[in-house]
Amino acid sequence: MKKILMCLFALLVAAPAYAIDGDELLKQIDRNLNPESYEMYRKIINIEPDGRKKEYTLFSVKKGDDKVVALFLAPASEKGRSTLRLGDNMWLYIPNVGKPVRITSLQSVVGGVFNNSDILQLDYAAEYDVEKIEETGNEYLLHLKAKTKTVAYDRIKLWADKNKKLPTKIECLTEASMLIKTLYFKEVKDFGGGIVRPSVMETDSPLYQGYKSVMLFANIKKKEFKDEVFTLTFMPNIESLRK
Amino acid sequence: MTVVVVILISSVSFGEEYEFDLSEIEKKPYHIGGYIEFRPAFFWLDKDAALYKLRFFNQDEGNTIEEYNGNIQLEGSYEKGIARLFVLVNGNLTYSYQGWSDSLDLYEGTLSLKPSDSLAIDLGKKVQKWGKGYAWNPVAFVDRLKDPEEPDLAREGFWMASADYIKSFDGPLKTLSMTPVILPVYEHINDDFGKINELNVAGRLYLLLYDTDIDLMFLTGGSRTPRFGFDFSRNIITNLEIHGEFAYINNFKQKTIDEQGKVSESKFDAKSYLLGVRYLAETDTTFILEYYHNGTGYTQNEIETFFSFVNNSYETYLSSQNRTSFTKAQNLAQGNYSKVNPMRDYLYLRVTQKDPFNILYFTPALTGIMSLNDGSFSLSPELTYAGITNLELRLKATANVGQNKSEYGEKPSDFRLELRARYYF
Numbered sequence: 001m002k003k004i005l006m007c008l009f010a011l012l013v014a015a016p017a018y019a020i021d022g023d024e025l026l027k028q029i030d031r032n033l034n035p036e037s038y039e040m041y042r043k044i045i046n047i048e049p050d051g052r053k054k055e056y057t058l059f060s061v062k063k064g065d066d067k068v069v070a071l072f073l074a075p076a077s078e079k080g081r082s083t084l085r086l087g088d089n090m091w092l093y094i095p096n097v098g099k100p101v102r103i104t105s106l107q108s109v110v111g112g113v114f115n116n117s118d119i120l121q122l123d124y125a126a127e128y129d130v131e132k133i134e135e136t137g138n139e140y141l142l143h144l145k146a147k148t149k150t151v152a153y154d155r156i157k158l159w160a161d162k163n164k165k166l167p168t169k170i171e172c173l174t175e176a177s178m179l180i181k182t183l184y185f186k187e188v189k190d191f192g193g194g195i196v197r198p199s200v201m202e203t204d205s206p207l208y209q210g211y212k213s214v215m216l217f218a219n220i221k222k223k224e225f226k227d228e229v230f231t232l233t234f235m236p237n238i239e240s241l242r243k
Numbered sequence: 244m245t246v247v248v249v250i251l252i253s254s255v256s257f258g259e260e261y262e263f264d265l266s267e268i269e270k271k272p273y274h275i276g277g278y279i280e281f282r283p284a285f286f287w288l289d290k291d292a293a294l295y296k297l298r299f300f301n302q303d304e305g306n307t308i309e310e311y312n313g314n315i316q317l318e319g320s321y322e323k324g325i326a327r328l329f330v331l332v333n334g335n336l337t338y339s340y341q342g343w344s345d346s347l348d349l350y351e352g353t354l355s356l357k358p359s360d361s362l363a364i365d366l367g368k369k370v371q372k373w374g375k376g377y378a379w380n381p382v383a384f385v386d387r388l389k390d391p392e393e394p395d396l397a398r399e400g401f402w403m404a405s406a407d408y409i410k411s412f413d414g415p416l417k418t419l420s421m422t423p424v425i426l427p428v429y430e431h432i433n434d435d436f437g438k439i440n441e442l443n444v445a446g447r448l449y450l451l452l453y454d455t456d457i458d459l460m461f462l463t464g465g466s467r468t469p470r471f472g473f474d475f476s477r478n479i480i481t482n483l484e485i486h487g488e489f490a491y492i493n494n495f496k497q498k499t500i501d502e503q504g505k506v507s508e509s510k511f512d513a514k515s516y517l518l519g520v521r522y523l524a525e526t527d528t529t530f531i532l533e534y535y536h537n538g539t540g541y542t543q544n545e546i547e548t549f550f551s552f553v554n555n556s557y558e559t560y561l562s563s564q565n566r567t568s569f570t571k572a573q574n575l576a577q578g579n580y581s582k583v584n585p586m587r588d589y590l591y592l593r594v595t596q597k598d599p600f601n602i603l604y605f606t607p608a609l610t611g612i613m614s615l616n617d618g619s620f621s622l623s624p625e626l627t628y629a630g631i632t633n634l635e636l637r638l639k640a641t642a643n644v645g646q647n648k649s650e651y652g653e654k655p656s657d658f659r660l661e662l663r664a665r666y667y668f
Binding site: 046054057059073075076079086087088089096097098099101104106108149150152200208209210211214218219226227229230231232233234237240242243 | 397477481484603635
């Protein structure tokens, strides 16, 4: 009897170490990466195999689970373009040319390795369920499965720092677990307002041999916006949100 | 004294150091930008074509002609409080077989007031861009016609007062927006829109309902006959989008000519519609396919009669130097007969391949436009490279193929080769 009680006690003590709530952990990782509603600036650098580079500067705004817009500030050839995501719907607006057109998450408005879903990223917990968690040294490895068929990557393997609960590496995979691209999160920085997160995201892909893309983050701020900002009609006016 | 603080965020990535200069994202109250373009073009002429005869009836320029176009598009804006002033100007300088010519047009010029994120009021010259079609927009009631061969080019707007009111909701109806438009047509104000001394009213209601973009629109007021329509766009699956437009035009007036040169006018209710799909294949190939029924267009018989009249007038002119009927043909050609696509039914296909052979920013494309009524078509292969920051290079060829008295068979040139070098600043 004593042995049984000891075993039960041992199990009770040990249980919290293994009963990690995957979905809760993923939500924590999301919140540590970005506030639920925010504005931020990004620079995307596409690097070709011969070392040539092309840079894009974007202003982005996100609200809640499913609303995000991005406005191109540079280069001059892209200035004024904006992209909007409302859940699974995505549009591209090119000023002076036409009305917003629907685009898909797999396309890329900037070329290179980052596609539209990387640029208009929602919370991971909004798009993925946690299937399994592994612990590897100082990191968690979360195996994520897309909630719907419309999500850009069917599966994701997300490595997160155990202490900071921030991603360090993400592998984006197809349904058959074929690697599409790898994202590397680097240089954790204090952005102010309690936001401490990686300031650099690199990516490479076996589908783009020799090509690399880098995303630099700046001025991430918690901010609330009206729902009307995330509409097709508002797309030509996103610049007015910048103060 | 203003102190400009330049903050550089340095990051080491892939063994290299990158900098994010925060002065790049500093908001300025003004903006000036645009592009400058050089576009030489070469035309291989079809001397038997009706439209060649109309243009070159009294001159022989040989089998080929050259054209050198210089274009500048300049935009500027100034923002203060809730007000924003925006100007878009297009300037063109051309050297062709006719010598030098130039133009300078105000494409857009608006004063916008934005008292809140839900409301914007615009006064001035503006392009509304109604419709979901890529090549044609039958519901674009208050815009100039789009050129399906260059649908991405900026167009000149009309003077108008308009507003956008937006409201978002939770549930199946996510967005509702309303755009009322007042478009005056008087001497020197929008006088190419239609009948002058009329105040026209138009409107658009946009809904994002069950993940589908839906627009309902109308135009009334007297400069053009009343019309209403709708459009929609939706992603069926992630990489397949469908769209469509329908326009009903009340009491449309159309002038036609018979082989003797007698012009008659008919009046009818016209229905125009468009159905299209946009598909992105796993190979990063995009297909845009559209069918367009132009209810205001000419039948095959009517267009053949017009071409016959042009040919007969030309023969009369050659034999007698009498230009009466030929001038009549030229005048008619300035009207509906010279519209970009004057016939009834069209098919449009554009295939673009992004980054083939792993060449980033390189986009080959093939565009075909077929007039289904007579089987004639144009085919345009093109190569675009945008790998150098702010520079875009495009080489485009266009072949016009068709029988005698067909739309593309009677174009003044059989073949066109064009280079476009555009630098953005």
